[in-house]
Amino acid sequence: RVSMRSARILRQLAVTVCKRHHHHHHPHHRYHHQRSAGIIGAPFSKGQPRGGVERGPDLIRAAGLLNKLREQGCTVKDYGNMAFEEVVDDEPVGRVKCARAVGSANKRLSDAVQAVKREGHTTVMLGGDHSLAIGSIHGHSAAVGELSVVWVDAHADINTPLTSSTGNIHGQPMSYLLHELQSKIPVLPNFSWIKPCVSAKDLVYIGLRDVDPGEHYILKLLGVKVFSMSEVDHLGVPRVMEETCDYLSAKVKKPIHLSYDIDAIDPSVTPATGTPVVGGLTYREGVYITEHICQTGLLSAVDMVEVNPLRGRTEDDIQSTVSTAVDLLLGCFGRLREGNHSSDYRLPEP
Numbered sequence: 001r002v003s004m005r006s007a008r009i010l011r012q013l014a015v016t017v018c019k020r021h022h023h024h025h026h027p028h029h030r031y032h033h034q035r036s037a038g039i040i041g042a043p044f045s046k047g048q049p050r051g052g053v054e055r056g057p058d059l060i061r062a063a064g065l066l067n068k069l070r071e072q073g074c075t076v077k078d079y080g081n082m083a084f085e086e087v088v089d090d091e092p093v094g095r096v097k098c099a100r101a102v103g104s105a106n107k108r109l110s111d112a113v114q115a116v117k118r119e120g121h122t123t124v125m126l127g128g129d130h131s132l133a134i135g136s137i138h139g140h141s142a143a144v145g146e147l148s149v150v151w152v153d154a155h156a157d158i159n160t161p162l163t164s165s166t167g168n169i170h171g172q173p174m175s176y177l178l179h180e181l182q183s184k185i186p187v188l189p190n191f192s193w194i195k196p197c198v199s200a201k202d203l204v205y206i207g208l209r210d211v212d213p214g215e216h217y218i219l220k221l222l223g224v225k226v227f228s229m230s231e232v233d234h235l236g237v238p239r240v241m242e243e244t245c246d247y248l249s250a251k252v253k254k255p256i257h258l259s260y261d262i263d264a265i266d267p268s269v270t271p272a273t274g275t276p277v278v279g280g281l282t283y284r285e286g287v288y289i290t291e292h293i294c295q296t297g298l299l300s301a302v303d304m305v306e307v308n309p310l311r312g313r314t315e316d317d318i319q320s321t322v323s324t325a326v327d328l329l330l331g332c333f334g335r336l337r338e339g340n341h342s343s344d345y346r347l348p349e350p
């Protein structure tokens, strides 16, 4: 088994070789897999009760995401915002709220993600609430096969419709996607298209600090790899990331789906979100996670969810939340905090 460190060195070598090629042969193929972003806006909020989160995609774009990605050498194609079906009479099914709207929206999103993956991009799904991970991960897997999922969040979002105390589907997406939980999922309207596509052993959580009893039971039952904030405190984020990537690539290196909930970051930095929880990741820890995942060369899809301007008390709250979301996405596409210069840079002579 190749350790992540040697994998990284191999990758750096590959990059050097590619750079040489770049001048002579293949100008368009350098870093293609991680340097081409297909942006999908998903202004959807019915997975939870608070309005405002549907404004996430436009705010993140307005903060300059596309230009900043291009400035760092990334090809960007913006597929715009999706339109979702209006569902009337979306009565609760048991405790589950807005099942029809959530099911229908995620079906569309899954189809969109499949199409964008087939065009060769790393998909960037701008939410919207975290129920959208159902369609995003489903579509990603339908296009590329088995995945590793890295879920960065204050919450595990793994309630089943029957363990959930709120009935909000943004707290349940992983339960619909995991093979191991299928016998525990009741029939819901507009959910019949979902085929479970993730194995518990291919899932890693980072940043958990608000886990419901049923969720905690499920995580232990399935033996899911979890780096809660206690592990982050104990090990530090660099070690957490080494262990995450070693764990996920122990056998085969699968494409990585990074599902990033902005509430993973501490609310002192990202307050404009629906369910903030104290004691989160620092800005630097949050960015480090994206840098490390980018360096694996395996990042194939990213979700950035739960940015909600109506939950910020001040303009600064909103600005800090949105610009952090942008920086996390830049980290996913190779931004270097150490700085950067072009290979033909020359110092000016006096």
Ligand SMILES: *[C@@H]1O[C@H](CO)[C@@H](O)[C@H](O)[C@H]1NC(C)=O
Pocket (backbone or CB within 6 Å): 071, 072, 073, 074, 333, 334, 335, 336, 340, 341, 342, 343
């Ligand atoms: C580094 O700088 C060069 C030249 O400005 C640019 O083309 C390249 O994309 C940059 N790389 C990153 C990772 O920012």
Ligand SMILES: *[C@@H]1O[C@H](CO)[C@@H](O)[C@H](O)[C@H]1NC(C)=O
Pocket (backbone or CB within 6 Å): 087, 100, 101, 103, 104, 107, 189, 190
């Ligand atoms: C979702 O449910 C609504 C209402 O029952 C129905 O009109 C619609 O066609 C369904 N959509 C999908 C994609 O299943």
Ligand SMILES: [Mn+2]
Pocket (backbone or CB within 6 Å): 130, 153, 155, 157, 170, 261, 306
């Ligand atoms: Mn979440």
